[in-house]
Structure formats: C-alpha cells, structure tokens
Amino acid sequence: MGKNLTTRAEDYSKWYNELVIKADLAENSGVRGCMVIKPYGFAIWERMQAELDRMFKETGHQNAYFPLFIPKSYFSKEASHVDGFAKECAVVTHYRLKNDPDGNGIIVDPEAKLEEELIVRPTSETIIWDTYRKWIQSYRDLPLLINQWANVVRWELRTRLFLRTAEFLWQEGHTAHATKDEAIAEAEQMMNIYAEFVENFMAIPVIKGLKTESERFAGALETYCIEALMQDGKALQAGTSHFLGQNFAKAFDVKFANKEGKQDYVWATSWGVSTRLIGALIMTHSDDNGLVLPPNLAPDQVVIVPIYRDDEQFEATSNVANELMAELRSLGIRVKFDNRDTHKPGWKFNEYELKGVPVRIAIGPKDVENGTVEVARRDTLSKEMMNKSEAASAIKELLDEIQKNLFTKAIDFRKENTTEVSSYSEFKEVLESNGGFILAHWDGTPETEEQIKNETKATIRCIPIDADDASGSCMVTGKPSARKVIFAKAY
C-alpha cells in the first residue's frame, strides 16, 4: 500500500523525518529547534509518563516542581557542571516589552533589564540543590526522593524531531542520601527501573553499563546508562542515572546532622529520560509502512473499521463492532471504532498502518453473515479470519504475542549486529561495513578513547555491567584491558 514514505534502505534519516510527520507524532514549530508534539505523539508520551510515574512512586519517590529559571550565578557553583551545561542555553535578560515610540511595533524595553540574567533550565541540579539546603537538616530528612516532570531547554544548532530539540520534555529525579552506598544503590536502582521500563513496556532491548569518564554527566562521579541499538546500526542512549557524590552538596552547602549529631555533606543522585525515547521507539520497531507500536504503549491497541455500501450494511456491521468493542474493553483493551463516514475503509487501513495500531479489525457484510471478523497484525502485516465469538480472547493473546514478538525481533537484530573484534583494523572494517555494537578491548585511557573517536567517529557507549570480565589487550595500544567495552556510532 502506498504510504509515499521514503524507504529505510533509500534514506534512513529521511524515512525517520517523514514518518514522524506523517504518523502525526510531531512537527517543527515557528520557533527554531522547538517542536510541537501533536496529540497522537503526546498520547504515547502520556502512556510512558503514567508507567514511569507509577514505577517511581512504587519505589518511594514523590513529585515536586522547581522554577523554570536559574540565576546565572548558580551555574558557577559546581565547577565541572558549568562547563557541561551553562554554554548553549536560552538567556532571559529583560522582563518587559513596550510599544516602540517610533511606531515599529513592540520592542524590548531597555529599562527593564534584569540585574542578574536568568537561564532557562537545561537541567535542574543547581536550583534544586539550592532548595535542598533548606529542606535537609538531619538524618530524619533523608533520604529525600524527588522527581520532577518538566520542560528543559538546550540550545542545539542541529535539531531533529524527538532526537535533539532545543526544548524537550523529560523527568529528572534528584535524590539526597546519608551515605555513599545508599546513593550508589539509588543510582543503580533507577538504571534498573529504566531498563525494565524500556524493555518490558517499549519492547526495546538495552545494555546496562557505565559511562567512561569523558562521557559522564557534568558533575557526576559515575554515570549509569542504558544503550539501545537502532535499525541503522547506530546506538541511542535511552536513559542515564548519575551518582553525583558530594559535589552538589558541597557546592550548595547541604549538610545534615547524623544520628550521632555530627555534620556531614549529603550524597546525591540524579536521573532522567526524555521525549527522546519516542525517537528510540520509532527507530527500533517501525518499518517502510510507518510506525509500529508495542501494544503496551499504543494509545489505541485495536481499531475496528466497518465496511459497508449502504445504511443497512452500516447498521449491521456497526452492531457487530459495538458488541466486539464492549467485549474487548471488558478485557481491559483500548479499542477505537472508526465509524466516520468522511473517510473510506482503504484510507483508514492506510492511516492506522501508518500510525502503528497493533491490531486492525475489519467487519464487512460477509462477516456479519458468517459470524466472522478479519484481524490484521501491524507487526507482521498478516491477516486471519476469526470467529467473532472467539475474537476477543484471541485478540487479548495476540496483543501479548505482538509485544513479545517486537522485543524478540529487536533482540535478534541486536545479536546480528553486535560484533566482537580483536584488532583495530577489524574494528574499522565492521564499523564501516555494518555498524552496530562493537565489543573491543580498550586500555581505559581517555587518550585512546579520544583517538578512536577522532579516527572513526565511534564512541564508547558503555562499559557493560552484565558482561563477564575477560581481560585482554587494547586493540589500539596493546596495553592491558580488564574487559571489552561497547563501541558504536551514536545518535
């Protein structure tokens, strides 16, 4: 069926851009680098939010809200943080507009200049730790387990819908703990929660690991991350969780009295995922016909399309559709009955394929006669006839199967595109010919990492946590290496 979609083989990047637009997920706005998230894209984000929020609350976290603006001086307080974040950002310098006395419309009022510029938050560690100083006095106030759902702004020169936008939506967790061990356990827990969410809910397999020093979050002692592999062989960082040590506590003077009454600095973590995950979702599952959504995430899991020529047929097929819809809903399935008379069945089929609805049901006059319905799967594009009486329970199983199938397909793809190499030349060859995750020995120095990056554009995605240690020697320098790490070109 003609989607007028560039194929992935033709131009992967163009395919992605077109799909985002045509599936009604998002579009560029009149503001450079800022996107509009359209209702369908936002409904997917809402499902992600609801599930993550549940997982955060189940593990004792509470939501709160901190200011959008951060005084410029706050950024200077944590030395490494300022280098990482206070660069490309939106700066508020004035607080008033006025009518131009020369009649040129409205202008910025030069008299309304702020004494100290405000930065639109690129991330909220500084404003939050400035607040925590007031909230934390004693061990009784710890742990402090807070999450915020918010918009953030990072001025990017080259933007792409969902993957890199000047403004994006995310959640950022910021926790404070009495001990180092507790903070590390929290950072690890959140990496695990992210992995569970992304794998079980989004059907995207991830590798858990640690970032190298040069890839760490600005201000972190350790950055845990989950890395996913996209269909074009490039990696995408799907979530990060940072152990911040006492850096922010020292920068913002956040101390607590322990049980013995002694003062000590608090230990910190922060962790976040963003609307970027929608980019990962698209690039993991979708195909040349459009979006493919895992049932757990799909705003509509099933759509029913009636096929009719006249009012009588419309009524007959609608009756069957309404019955089936009620049955499916009673099983907890999200169903939509598209009975619009403004669009033809073929147009609707095309539309729901493009939008990735997992299961499409068609009901025509013949089906009414025979007590059947036609059930099409989006993931395999296969169709089967079902007896209407058995359809609801069969579709419930089918949705589970689709969820599993998408994950299995993605796991298989990753296996096929993960290569262990033993020499630098082999490394370069695989990177050029196939891409994907490449496991290789590295001597642990930022210099070698930098050299590889400059020569090949591949970065170390992570030092995997779940892999066995197996020592060897660095593919570039021949120096000793404790274990292979994962390289890839990345989004």
Added chain:
Amino acid sequence: MGKNLTTRAEDYSKWYNELVIKADLAENSGVRGCMVIKPYGFAIWERMQAELDRMFKETGHQNAYFPLFIPKSYFSKEASHVDGFAKECAVVTHYRLKNDPDGNGIIVDPEAKLEEELIVRPTSETIIWDTYRKWIQSYRDLPLLINQWANVVRWELRTRLFLRTAEFLWQEGHTAHATKDEAIAEAEQMMNIYAEFVENFMAIPVIKGLKTESERFAGALETYCIEALMQDGKALQAGTSHFLGQNFAKAFDVKFANKEGKQDYVWATSWGVSTRLIGALIMTHSDDNGLVLPPNLAPDQVVIVPIYRDDEQFEATSNVANELMAELRSLGIRVKFDNRDTHKPGWKFNEYELKGVPVRIAIGPKDVENGTVEVARRDTLSKEMMNKSEAASAIKELLDEIQKNLFTKAIDFRKENTTEVSSYSEFKEVLESNGGFILAHWDGTPETEEQIKNETKATIRCIPIDADDASGSCMVTGKPSARKVIFAKAY
C-alpha cells in the same frame, strides 16, 4: 494545640503565607517571584490534574504540547492580545554563555544574540494558532479540541505563593470550530466543567457568569468565569473560558473549506485553570489550626497513628492498624500508616492537623484491648470512639459527610456574605464593614464601572448567568439596568 500559626482574625494575609509554608505546600525560590511546589502541594495539584484531565478527555479533548517560546512578532498579530499580554514577560535575547576573558566567571556571549527575541509564553494562543493554520484545511478537521498542561510566565511585581507568581502551572484549552454557535457552546461547556470540578471536587461553591467588557481576556469577545468567595470577604476568579470569535483565525489566517467548499475563518475558544486554585482551596476551607482538605482532593484521606510505650505495644497497635488499613484500602480509601519511631504521637497529630488530613485514627493499647479506635475529623475537630469492626465502613461514610459538610459550610458562608444593595452609599458601607459579594444595579457602561473601581476598589466580578433578570436603575447614575451584577474586592 499550638501551631504557632498567626490566626486569621489577627492577620489574614500573614495566616495564609504561614500556612502555605508550614503545611509544606510551597515556598519561595532563589528566583524572584518563582515558587517551589513542594511534594505535598504537588500531590494536591496532581489530584486536581488527574480529575480535570479525565473530564476533558470525556468531553473529547486531547492533550498536545506547544513550544515554551513565542517569537516576539507573533504577539503583534492580534491587536488587543498584545496589549494584554506582551507587556510584563520574560524575554530571551541570547542563546549562549561563555567564560569571561577577564576571569569574572561566566557571562552572556554578546555574539550570541538572537535575531528575533523570544518571549516565554504568558499564554499560548499565538503560537497555537500559528500551528492550527497547518492543521486545519477542511470542515473534516473540525472541531479541533486540544488541551495543554504547561508552565507559563507573567512577570509580576508583587507575588504571593499560588495566588500570583511569575511562573505558574496551568492547563490551557484551545479549540477551533466551524460555527460561532459551536464555539460558544464549547466555551459554556468548559465553564460548566470547571464549576462542576471546583464545586464537587474542591468543595468550593462558585458563581458562573460573564465578565464585563473591561474585565475580558485580551482578544476575547466573551469571557465566561467562575467566581468564588474567600473567608476574608474577597473574591477569587477560579477559572475562565473565552469565546474568541474569529480574532485569532484572522490574525493567523486560519481558514477552512466548509461542506459546500466555501472558505471561512475558524471560530475559537480558550480556557484555563491554574495552580492559583490551590490558593482558593486554602482560603475557602482552612482554619487557625492549618489546612483543611476536602476528602476528594486529599493525597491521604486517612492517617493512622499508633500510640505505644514499648515494642510489645507497638506490635499490638501495628497489627490492628495494618488490618484496618487493608480494610480501608479495599474500600478505595487512601490511607497512610505513620509508624515512624522518630516522631512522637503528639507531634504527628499536630502535623496532620496542619496538613489537613480529613480523618485521623489513633490506636493505643487500651483500644487493642477494647477492640476500638479513636477517629478524629479535621473539619470539625471532633473525636469519637468506634468499634474497630465497624470502623472501615463508618469512615467511608464519614469521608462523604466531610466532603459535603465543607461545601455546605462554604455555601452558608457565601450566603451570609452576599448582600443586595439598592444605593451607592449602602454599597460602600457594606464593602467597608463586611466585604463579600455585593449585588447591585449598574448601568452597563465601562465609565461607571471604572468610577466605582476607582472610588471603592471593588470590581464587577461577573454578570451572573443563573440569576433571574430583574431590571432596575444603576446605583450610581440612576440609568436603567437589566439585572444586578456581582461586585467585590478581588484577589
């Protein structure tokens, strides 16, 4: 019990400020005029959001997300809108910071000046209607029923937590319709939804009405609103819904082809409520002991406090508490068991009174022996003993009763503080001595309205919709008046 809270009689405004801080709802941040919403305050907002979001979706609205920034030129496109909104606002002029070459920390990079300044949205009509131009071509695309949950910024000189802050959280609905009648029906529907929510969920009675021309939203042809009366006799506008006519469609050139293929401009509405509602909540129900929460809105509806001297008593009371908690939860009640050993029962009683938890249960060793529990109501501060076996179902009823009681109390208060006057001198007298809502005849002119405002500080809150028409003559000019309108001093 000593809350160290200023009483309302002493200083209402100070009482409010202290309560917001001491009940852990919100606090001022290091950024002028911007608040931090603390976890307890945010949990209340989340309950409000969830209920409103459900009501919006049930009436066919979808959520989406539009950019935080609005190009300055967009504001000039709708003439009356620019006067109302593009004045006190946060202006982004630069997109980069750099290290000061003279070593004075970080400074704004003068080379990174934006060609066109960006305004941090004070409301999103302009950016949204700029987007709708691309979304709307035909009658098939209408109605477009979109809502956005977002932060907005209006630079205010004098701020107060929740009531008036530079940044606040809200929802803004923006809809597009094929006909004028449909748009008016939508604006009225949303006013009704707000009234239903505020009355049934927040237990705050409201008067539905129309704003006078001078109090209308900038760019609206008609502003519908709901007005509530606070304990100090001042009014608070709790929500507004605007019929925007074709103003924004014309300003942003949004046309559609109707069924006959003729081009016409689209009809618009917008509507919103904000975190300001939390201020209304506090000032309607709370007392000198702290916050009073209606059960529908309370993050914890019931709290259980164990009273014990030793481990044995702790175990015995905890067993009873856990049983009761399970029973309450099975009835859908939100319960917290505060078994912390870091705080004494008296401290906890005080804390939950301050935080407005509707029902507090105390369980001591005597209760374990006698099969009883002590149940205290926050609204009346009364206590009663209950048989533990009957407690769960009795508490369920009690929560309903508290919800109703709070609404009834507020309705009674409003009745007692609503006065009909027939002369301007009586008007001034009531306004000075008692305040409250004052019903009076007005000749319908902005001039008289302005005169009354200047002379008394009272504004017309609304032209009530549900009141009977009864003509008379204006209390100031003696000119004819079709019906009495509602005056008050307002927040």
